[in-house]
Amino acid sequence: MALIAALTVPAAAGTTAVGQPETNRTEQSPAEIRTARAEVRTPRAEVRAARQAAVDRAAGAATALAEVPGYTGVAVDYEAAKVTVSWKGTAPPAVNALAERVPDGVVVETRRTALSAADLHAASTRLLDSQRAATAPLTVLTVLPAEDYAGLVVEISGGPAAPGADALDQRLERVAGVPVQLQRIHNVVESTAGSRRDDRAPWHAGGAIAAPDGTDYCTTGFSIVTGAGDHRIVTAAHCNKQVGDQVLDGVGQPLGTITHRAPEVDAQLIDPVGEPETAGAVLGGPWNATPAHERYRFPVATVQRPAVGQHICSSGAVTGEHCSTIRATEIAWTCGKETCHGFRASRDDADVVVGGGDSGGPMYTVIDGKAHARGMIDGGSNRRSCGETSVSTQCFSYVYGIPMVDILNYWDARIDS
Structure with a gap:
């Protein structure tokens, strides 16, 4: 898919006074009152939509750096209008420059991580490849990055008493080469x-x-x-x-x-x-x-x-x-x-x-x-x-x-x- 990054922000409509003076409100029909209330809410919704769009554009610019070595991931907080760019080691100038290029009102923060997206991808591949060849009551269902990108979260099926449950995390860590946290879940990953x-x-x-x-x-x-x-x-x-x-x-x-x-x-x-x-x-x-x-x-x-x-x-x-x-x-x-x-x-x-x-x-x-x-x-x-x-x-x-x-x-x- 081709990508064309866009960082412009649509102008947000300002709030305007809507409705009749207090003494005349009793003369409005219920439909008119509902319409007036909707008009009051609309500018607020437009501001919220504009903020979300601005954050999305900033996030798009950040994720466009995904092929640069060290890239780990991007997270957004729409309410705070914030984009967090996670990077292994010192972020390159292109990441720091995002703060100057993003739309007004959007904040870009950089967080240093121990592992990059490429590191985690390779680790999860090693882990899953090894488990598909294994025969055990415990089944690895999903592998995903930990919240702090310092390792992997491995979702498995099977109870704590299942054969092979003891020290499973240690065995998986040896295969993956990164820290592993186990989570037991009951949902089966369906095709x-x-x-x-x-x-x-x-x-x-x-x-x-x-x-x-x-x-x-x-x-x-x-x-x-x-x-x-x-x-x-x-x-x-x-x-x-x-x-x-x-x-x-x-x-x-x-x-x-x-x-x-x-x-x-x-x-x-x-x-x-x-x-x-x-x-x-x-x-x-x-x-x-x-x-x-x-x-x-x-x-x-x-x-x-x-x-x-x-x-x-x-x-x-x-x-x-x-x-x-x-x-x-x-x-x-x-x-x-x-x-x-x-x-x-x-x-x-x-x-x-x-x-x-x-x-x-x-x-x-x-x-x-x-x-x-x-x-x-x-x-x-x-x-x-x-x-x-x-x-x-x-x-x-x-x-x-x-x-x-x-x-x-x-x-x-x-x-x-």
């Missing part, structure tokens, strides 16, 4: 496998593309038919490195092989396994929708170039389906080493429209129960809190799309309908 994550031939647009460890990282897009009559699945070129890469679905089953790449439109083609290969349909609704959901599946009809003001929906395997309005076309942005051209869409309420792992998914308009192809999800900007998703990710209030017409023209292909 999020569903129609999107466990799709199969004929393949739909909107399904999960995952790494061998089961982590969703991209989404299948529209199916196309090449000039030679071959059925292929479109997804974003930045999802894979090269032609020949093997692609898995959300539950680790073979999906296909990358056959073509076009960095100019940030697209690539997958030769899918199975027969028939493609469904000519998209998966809609929430990320965990079932066939009972009214927006679960849409057959694909036509392909059209997007226009400003159109309502459009995008369907990603990680965050699900989001519908918004196209704000501008002929937008240009950097994707990898290329300049991409396309369109941008958002919701009126600036809520989430896309998230990490949705790249490559279909963008369409639903007319008479059919999906009319508009584009391919390429990236997002303006970070927002996600809510429930198939895996932990980052979400955005703007979605950027490559017109499907351009992708079809590049390969002299037609939409699979």
Whole structure:
């Protein structure tokens, strides 16, 4: 997913006096009184929303430093309008400069930690890898960083009297190489496998593309038919490195092989396994929708170039389906080493429209129960809190799309309908 950091703050509306003088209030109807009270509350809500947006933008700038060695994590406190950046060792100048770049009213604090996010990631991987190969009544369910980032919290199932419980924390510490705290919980970590994550031939647009460890990282897009009559699945070129890469679905089953790449439109083609290969349909609704959901599946009809003001929906395997309005076309942005051209869409309420792992998914308009192809999800900007998703990710209030017409023209292909 592409990221465009934004640190500007929308102007907050000031509080204004609302309502009639005391002597006239008895003449107002109940509806008028309720309206007046709502108007009094609205500016306060706008101030709160502006503060939250400011904090989110500051946090976005901070998390953009995640690839810098030493980065540990970012925490926000909306009420205090504070962003805390945790760093292993001495923070680099880029972190200290955040305090000068964030919107007015937002405070940035830096906290030194013993371990970095990379340290904790490697440690938790070692720990879980060792436990999957072990046979024991105690099961490691989840591993997460401790609150102070000085070690790991390991959630396990099984009671204190279970065989192997004695000194388990010490054994896990030796494997992980960092301090470990045990927490016994009764909740079983269930697979999020569903129609999107466990799709199969004929393949739909909107399904999960995952790494061998089961982590969703991209989404299948529209199916196309090449000039030679071959059925292929479109997804974003930045999802894979090269032609020949093997692609898995959300539950680790073979999906296909990358056959073509076009960095100019940030697209690539997958030769899918199975027969028939493609469904000519998209998966809609929430990320965990079932066939009972009214927006679960849409057959694909036509392909059209997007226009400003159109309502459009995008369907990603990680965050699900989001519908918004196209704000501008002929937008240009950097994707990898290329300049991409396309369109941008958002919701009126600036809520989430896309998230990490949705790249490559279909963008369409639903007319008479059919999906009319508009584009391919390429990236997002303006970070927002996600809510429930198939895996932990980052979400955005703007979605950027490559017109499907351009992708079809590049390969002299037609939409699979």
